[in-house]
Amino acid sequence: MVIIAVEELKVSIGGRIVISEATFAIREPSLVVVIGPNGAGKTTLLKTLIGLIRPVRGCIRIFDSIVKPGSKYPKSVRKLIGYMPQRDVINYAAPLTAREIIVSGLIENISVPRILLPRDSNDMVLQIAQRLGIESILDKFFDELSGGQQQKVLLARALIKDPKILILDEPLSNVDEISRVEILELLRDLVRRDGKTVMLVTHDVEIAMNWSDYVLLVNNGRAVLYSSKMVEDVDKFLRHYPEKDRKIIPSRSPYCA
Amino acid sequence: MSLIIELTCLSILISLLAGFSSTYTSISRSGFLVVTISHAILASLAVLFYIAYIFNIYVTPILTWTIMLITALPVCAFVSHVRLFSERDLILSIIFALMLSIAALFMAILPGFMISRMWSFLTGSILLVSPMDMTFIFIICLICSTLYTLFYREFLLVSYDYEYALATSIPAGAINYLLSILISISTLACVYVLGLFVTYAVMLIPGAVLVNARVRPSLSIFLNILIIFITLMISIMLAFKYNIPPSGLCGVMISILAGLAIFLKFLMKRFKKTQT
Numbered sequence: 001m002v003i004i005a006v007e008e009l010k011v012s013i014g015g016r017i018v019i020s021e022a023t024f025a026i027r028e029p030s031l032v033v034v035i036g037p038n039g040a041g042k043t044t045l046l047k048t049l050i051g052l053i054r055p056v057r058g059c060i061r062i063f064d065s066i067v068k069p070g071s072k073y074p075k076s077v078r079k080l081i082g083y084m085p086q087r088d089v090i091n092y093a094a095p096l097t098a099r100e101i102i103v104s105g106l107i108e109n110i111s112v113p114r115i116l117l118p119r120d121s122n123d124m125v126l127q128i129a130q131r132l133g134i135e136s137i138l139d140k141f142f143d144e145l146s147g148g149q150q151q152k153v154l155l156a157r158a159l160i161k162d163p164k165i166l167i168l169d170e171p172l173s174n175v176d177e178i179s180r181v182e183i184l185e186l187l188r189d190l191v192r193r194d195g196k197t198v199m200l201v202t203h204d205v206e207i208a209m210n211w212s213d214y215v216l217l218v219n220n221g222r223a224v225l226y227s228s229k230m231v232e233d234v235d236k237f238l239r240h241y242p243e244k245d246r247k248i249i250p251s252r253s254p255y256c257a
Numbered sequence: 258m259s260l261i262i263e264l265t266c267l268s269i270l271i272s273l274l275a276g277f278s279s280t281y282t283s284i285s286r287s288g289f290l291v292v293t294i295s296h297a298i299l300a301s302l303a304v305l306f307y308i309a310y311i312f313n314i315y316v317t318p319i320l321t322w323t324i325m326l327i328t329a330l331p332v333c334a335f336v337s338h339v340r341l342f343s344e345r346d347l348i349l350s351i352i353f354a355l356m357l358s359i360a361a362l363f364m365a366i367l368p369g370f371m372i373s374r375m376w377s378f379l380t381g382s383i384l385l386v387s388p389m390d391m392t393f394i395f396i397i398c399l400i401c402s403t404l405y406t407l408f409y410r411e412f413l414l415v416s417y418d419y420e421y422a423l424a425t426s427i428p429a430g431a432i433n434y435l436l437s438i439l440i441s442i443s444t445l446a447c448v449y450v451l452g453l454f455v456t457y458a459v460m461l462i463p464g465a466v467l468v469n470a471r472v473r474p475s476l477s478i479f480l481n482i483l484i485i486f487i488t489l490m491i492s493i494m495l496a497f498k499y500n501i502p503p504s505g506l507c508g509v510m511i512s513i514l515a516g517l518a519i520f521l522k523f524l525m526k527r528f529k530k531t532q533t
């Protein structure tokens with residue numbers, strides 16, 4: 001089975017190549033942590049995976065759907081992915097409560113015209129909110145919440161449609177230590193129990209090593225996947241990557257044939 | 258008597274259009290779009306009147322509305338492709354300046370009797386709306402209000418988190434375009450009836466104040482429609498009694514109301530601070 005695979009991917013923004021070569025495959029439900037320096041192209045890679053940016057070359061495979069440079073990103077794939085953008089892209093002018101934002105994650109599940117919410121939407125919001133410990137702030141306005149609470153609300157919005165894959169861009173920044181562990185435990189639960197695949201960006205190397213199944217290192221235009229189990233000494237790993245023996249080189253199975 | 262009924266109907270239509278648009282404009286930060294579209298119309302009408310004068314053509318309402326639509330739609334199409342707010346506002350401000358200059362250029366060379374017709378687009382001509390115009394405004398209002406209602410959730414989502422919306426399976430790009438079109442068409446109707454000057458007061462102020470006071474979008478739409486309708490009706494009545502232009506009055510009233518609301522909010526904040 002292939003959950004997410006990428007083959008010889010090349011992505012450029014405004015004529016500048018950001019990702020020059022990426023090839024990796026995630027084959028079983030796992031927690032993948034994406035790390036790399038600022039501006040390395042982590043966000044760009046995630047956006048390419050969900051179809052917000054079109055690749056220049058190579059291909060992306062999500063389950064059985066294949067996306068190539070010329071092809072349109074399939075709608076059916078979008079329904080399988082829950083996305084959490086970096087918090088700074090949100091327009092805070094809109095006076096929306098946490099509840100309204102979480103509910104908007106259901107928008108694809110409502111039939112057109114999307115005016116009436118499903119009858120159990122309130123229960124769904126409450127259930128997700130309880131898992132994230134935010135049930136007491138549901139009726140507060142989004143811009144009144146702390147950074148960490150905002151992150152949890154956005155995570156809840158990505159989760160409520162029950163996607164197979166979660167793509168989270170810096171979900172842990174601005175989040176306090178206790179909440180971080182809560183969120184990571186929840187994510188690990190989602191992987192182990194519900195068989196979801198989680199890809200998250202963080203700058204915290206400790207988190208990357210302690211919680212992940214795989215580490216996707218993005219640097220110098222390359223994205224390389226490592227198994228976390230094979231990394232014993234973090235400092236050494238970071239200093240010496242990319243080392244050939246630890247890198248998971250996908251056997252050249254034609255993902256995109 | 259029938260004039261009063263006609264004006265009431267017109268006020269209902271205009272307050273529906275402006276009420277919906279005002280909320281959406283402020284949530285989607287499209288204030289600049291409203292300003293630019295209205296000046297683009299002014300420019301194209303000035304050019305239209307000049308050509309009509311040269312070739313001695315009579316400018317029918319159909320021609321006027323067609324030209325206004327033809328001017329507005331490309332601006333929307335162009336602008337809704339620009340994702341960055343700063344970039345979008347830069348492009349809009351260039352179009353705005355260009356259009357204002359074109360309008361100034363052509364209005365300067367128009368003969369006097371045509372200038373007065375242009376002038377009515379600036380100050381409004383609510384008392385002179387023809388049955389033909391009324392029909393146009395009715396159709397526009399019907400279409401816009403229906404779409405504004407049907408796409409409520411989609412419009413909110415693309416306005417507050419466009420990137421997330423693009424990542425879902427809903428056609429976010431098309432919805433964003435539709436929202437700009439609806440805001441622009443509503444602007445057309447408002448400029449036609451209330452004039453350029455007052456359009457800003459009606460389309461920008463109430464929505465901005467309510468959104469700033471954290472009134473929920475659906476309630477804000479309802480309140481906007483109500484506020485605009487009441488001020489329009491009061492203005493029309495005062496206009497009849499004292500023979501002053503109604504749209505100007507309406508703009509002044511809305512601005513004063515907004516000022517009061519902001520002052521009240523400020524007082525409440527101070528009061529809360531002194532209590533704690």
Ligand SMILES: Nc1ncnc2c1ncn2[C@@H]1O[C@H](COP(=O)(O)OP(=O)(O)O)[C@@H](O)[C@H]1O
Nearest residue numbers: 013014018036037038039040041042043044045
């Ligand atoms: N809209 C854009 N226009 C031009 N360059 C961009 C844009 N977005 C990102 N970039 C560039 O692409 C590179 C990767 O950015 P990004 O993926 O956001 O990095 P990361 O998320 O790893 O910090 C950066 O060098 C950045 O300057």
Ligand SMILES: [Mg+2]
Nearest residue numbers: 042043086169
């Ligand atoms: Mg980033």
